[in-house]
Amino acid sequence: MNHITLASKNLLRRPVRSFLTVAGVSLAVAVAVSLGGFNLGYRQALDHSIERLGFQMMIMAKGCPYEAATMMLKGGTGLLYLPAEIYGTVKSDESILSITPIFVGVAAKEGSSIRDDEGTKSFSIISGIDTASFVTMKPWLQFKTGTGYDGGRWFSQDSTTEIVLGFEAAQYEQRKVGDTFYATVTPNGQTEAKTHEFKITGILDRTGTQDDGTVFMPLKNAQTIFGRPTDLTIIGIKLKKFGAVELREFEGRWLKIPEVQVVSLEQVKGTLVSLVGTAQVMIAAVAIIAVIVAVIGVVNTILMSVYERTGEIGVMKAIGAYRSDIFKLIWLETLAVCVTGGVLGCLMAIVGASLVEAAIRALINLGVQGSIVSITPGLVGGALIVSILLGFFAGLYPAWRAASMRPIEAIREGE
C-alpha cells in the first residue's frame, strides 16, 4: 500500500473531523479568493469605466473632487455649472487633441406606484452634447439594431424634438426607435415644471458605462429647456500627449480661471481607489486571519490524529517502517486536507462570485459599472499554490512529532 492510499484511508477513518477541517480551509480560501477577485475586478472595472469616458481630463465647476469623481463615472445629480464661454477659451489650447462640451440636467419622470395618494417620482439624466465632438471622443458608441431598433441615428444638432436613448434608459422605458419620450423639466429660476415631448431617433448599444442610462439630446436644446443657455456641466478633453508633465502644464494654464477645476482621470482613479482602499485593507486582514485560523485548525487536527494513533505508529515502526515513511504519511495527510480545502474554496469563490458582488454592491456604492469581482485563472492558481505551501508547512510539526516517536514507547502509550 503506498503512502497516498494510506494517508487517504487515515483521513477517511474520521470523516466528520476531516470534513470539518477541510471545510475550515475551504471557507478561508474562498474568502481570500473572493477578496482577491474583488481587488482585481474593481480595478479593472474602474479602468474600464474611466477609459470609456473617452476623455483624459475634464474641466468642471469648482467643488468637491469626490463629487466630481462620482459625477464623471455615474452621472450624479449634484450638478454645478460653469460658463459656456470657457469652452471657447480652452478650445484654443494647442495641446488639445479633441474637446467636447457637455451639459447635464435631471428631468423628472413618473415613478411606479399603485396608490392613489402617492405621487412617486423617478428621474432621467439628460446629457446635452455636441454630437460630432462627443462621438469623436467615444468612437465605440454604436446604435442597437434588430426588431424595433433598426435605423437608429444621431439627432440633428439644431433639433428641439429629437433624442437618443442609452441602452438601459430604453429598456427601463421600454422604448424603441421612433417612439415618443416625455421629460418634465423645471427650468432654472422657475417654479413650474414643463413637460417636453421628444421623438427617439436611436437607441445605443450597451457600453457598460453611465452612457447606458443617459438620454442624449442636442447641447443647445438641453441648455434651453433647463433654462441655462450659457452654462455647461463638463468640458471633456483629450490631449495630444498625455502625461504627468503635460497635465501639470495644462492645469497651470487653465486653473487661473477662478470658477473651474481641472480633474484628470488619474486623480479620479486615485480618489476612488483611496475611497475603497481602507475597506479593502480591513477585509484583507480578516481574510488573512481566517487563513491563519484555518491553518491552526489543520495542525491541531493532524496532531490529534497523530496522538490518537500513537500505538499504531509504534507498531508500524516496529515492523519496519522508516522515520521517513511516517513523516511522509503524516505530511501527505496534511497536504491532502489543505489541497482539498484549497480546491473546494476556489470552486466556492467562483460559484459565489456573483453573490459576493451583489453583497458588495449592496453595502457600498463603488461608482463603477460592470463586474467588480474578477476571479481569474491566475488568481485561482495562486490560491492553490498557497494552499499547497500551507499544507507543506502546517504538516511539518505533526509529521516530525510522529516520525520522532520511539516504537516501544509509542506502543506502550497507545495501549
Added chain:
Amino acid sequence: MKHIALLLPMLLLLLLPARTFAAIGCTLSNPAQDLKYLYPEMTTYKEELRQLDQMKNGADLFKKLRARLGSDLDPVYESYETPYTVYSIFKGGDLIGIVHGVNVPGKGGVIQVFISAEPGSGEIKSFFFQRIESPAAKALKKKEFREQFNGLTLADFYKHDYFAVAEPTSDKDKVGRIAAPDVGEAGKQDYQASLRGLRKNLVLLDMFVYGLKYEAYYQRSQESLAKSKAK
C-alpha cells in the same frame, strides 16, 4: 477525472459576464405593501411566475392572446418569452383575491396596467395603473373613470366585440357604456393602450387562473358577429 473535465468548462461559463437579456415582465414595485394596500385584511400572499413559452400549450395560448386582443403584440415588449406574475391574496387559508399586471406600450413609454380580481368569478374588483407617463395620465388615473370597470368580466369585453358592431346602442353592452375620460387628442393613444392593457390582463388571467372559462363567450361573440355581418 472525467467529472472534473466536465465541471471545469461549466465553471468557466459561470465566469463569463451575463450578456443575455430576458424579456421584461410586470411586477408590483412593493408587493407586500401594495397588496396590503389593496387588501387590508390580507394575512399572506403567494407569487407565481407564468411564462407562455414554458407552458405546455404556450404557443397555442400566445396565438389566442393575439387573436383575442385583435391587435399585434409588440415584438420586443410583448414577446412569447415575457414573464407574468400572478399574486394570490389570502386571509388565513381563504383565497380572497387575485392581482395581475401587464405592460402595454403607450405613447410616452410603457404603461403598467394592473387589476385585482375576484378569485371565483374573475370579476374586476379594481383596475389601476402602476406606471403611466402620458398627457392623459391624470384623466386615466381618476377613480371615477377606473371604478366604471369594477364588476366587469372578460365576458363583457367579448360581448362588447359583438355589440360594438351589431348593436351599438344596446343597453347590454357594459363596456360600451363606459364613459371615456377627457384625454384630448394627445391622450387618445394612451387611452386606447390602457383599454388594450386591461383586456390583455383579463385574457391572460383567464389563461393562467381561470382555465379559459370565458373562452365560450369569445367563440359565441365571434359567431354572432359573423352571422350579423352575413346578414
